């Protein structure tokens with residue numbers, strides 16, 4: 027398949043065929059990370075810019091490692107860096123980036139639509155590493171890769187996404203991607219965290235009680251609770267949240283006996299997920315991290331790598 | 340100097356509806372006669388055959404940006420946009436820099452408008468000092484300087500007590516308040532209508548209830564104090580219903596909406612289109628239909644544009660960061676005439692909501708009768724034209740209607756007997 031997308035901005039703009047192609051490519055990349063010398067020359071001489079306008083050690087490290095395993099020059103720009111001074115407009119940022127002639131720009135930004143805005147003004151491919159509450163496509167893709175690896179398929183699976191759907195870009199991208207691939211998606215959380223029209227927009231089923239969503243689920247995806255949202259009066263206390271909406275061993279028993287448990291991290295242990303579940307045999311949370319590198323290698327390769335196989339010099 | 344506007348379809352709801360000649364002398368209407376009936380000499384003859392001649396259109400809600408942000412609009416460019424849109428008068432909101440909360444600013448605005456010599460400008464002064472919602476302004480001074488009403492537009496008056504006292508105090512000077520209705524605690528950082536599009540885009544939503552709750556408060560306060568209140572830019576079906584019920588029980592409430600609320604829904608935001616970002620935000624289809632119903636049954640008294648100029652660089656940013664507002668003076672009549680062409684309003688009702696009612700609310704008559712000031716709009720209701728923002732007289736270009744095909748437009752605008760715009 028010839029991959030023709032310029033950018034990876036959200037899951038809505040990827041077809042099922044393109045998603046499958048990305049996941050297949052990522053599966054092939056995974057093996058590189060298991061070699062004693064974890065490096066191939068595929069992107070030698072290419073420049074990848076990681077522009078994180080919002081702090082995120084995990085995602086940034088994952089992109090960084092992915093770029094380096096393909097021998098690219100990876101340059102990280104932080105918001106606090108001199109040229110990205112506070113008060114500079116995003117358009118000025120784009121011009122600065124353009125002048126560096128990057129082969130791929132990875133961007134995280136606190137504003138919904140920021141990645142699309144950058145991509146619309148930039149010649150080089152843009153990968154959205156999270157924009158506001160809108161999209162986090164690489165997370166959704168690595169989640170899908172992890173599920174497919176374990177279950178052998180995505181179509182027909184019952185996936186429960188639990189927690190703060192309204193403020194989660196991870197949830198939005200997973201809903202879009204999983205539905206596109208034929209999964210059945212249920213969401214649950216306190217009504218303060220369920221956005222208006224979510225059923226109509228994504229085609230998911232909303233449950234007000236977590237138990238209903240968990241019933242027979244093949245996959246349970248827990249979302250991180252933003253403790254600072256306490257101030258936004260979205261829930262009363264961590265204690266009550268844990269008791270009512272958290273994933274415990276007892277509650278997980280409602281799901282399919284072979285259910286997978288995912289979490290985008292970092293986890294609030296004891297709040298949205300108990301230690302037993304996070305570290306238990308249903309958990310594939312570390313697989314997600316591992317697959318994240320392979321998935322991001324695949325995207326770099328597809329967007330900047332030309333058409334050569336990863337092992338060719 | 341005598342001017343004759345001949346053979347136009349003179350439509351002045353309540354006074355006249357037919358083909359007439361209008362004679363203008365010294366800035367006033369001298370006579371309205373049957374075509375050809377009067378053979379007096381005219382220094383200037385305006386052939387209005389095929390055109391509709393109406394009392395001048397009045398836009399009760401515009402932002403002229405001067406003083407303070409002349410790069411977006413000046414009083415002169417705003418007035419030029421107004422007369423091109425068929426407006427003979429506009430009310431300008433006080434959120435300038437400095438704020439129009441002082442008689443000196445009010446008088447200066449009026450002087451600038453006189454200098455421009457285009458549309459009439461009626462300044463709306465601020466309810467509170469610096470639009471901060473905590474201290475009353477000198478309404479007596481503002482009134483004598485020429486303020487026509489009071490509003491903290493854009494900055495909702497949060498305190499019910501402040502609003503109550505402002506209503507009571509304004510009564511002493513026969514001024515009325517215009518309320519921008521928004522409960523900021525319910526807006527909570529929202530940037531577009533709360534609904535499916537906001538959910539899809541991951542943007543913060545502004546729920547209908549944030550407007551409706553304040554509309555209810557203002558109605559309650561007006562009823563309680565026996566004052567008059569005008570609700571600015573109504574956008575929700577719940578607000579329309581609340582105003583309808585209040586009017587039915589005799590509350591002195593009037594209300595306006597803007598062309599974008601009956602022309603667009605929140606789907607116009609599309610993929611973060613900042614030209615569709617305004618406050619209140621574009622709502623759902625059900626709201627859009629309720630706005631049209633409200634205009635048709637008289638619940639909404641007038642169409643105002645909330646003309647809000649912004650420089651293109653200010654709008655060329657991510658959606659969250661873009662300022663609210665679109666310009667409207669040059670598209671208002673064309674968009675509003677669509678309601679007539681689509682059969683929702685009669686042309687007579689449209690003239691009421693764009694001309695007669697605003698005048699009534701502002702406290703003057705706007706009639707095509709002998710002795711009246713000759714403020715007139717001549718429109719070609721059949722003309723098809725395409726909206727080209729680059730050709731606007733306004734200094735700004737922020738409109739979501741670029742490229743739209745509209746049906747009907749102003750072809751001449753006459754203020755006090757002077758042709759201030761002619762196509």
Ligand SMILES: [Zn+2]
Pocket residue numbers: 492493519571572618619
């Ligand atoms: Zn307003």
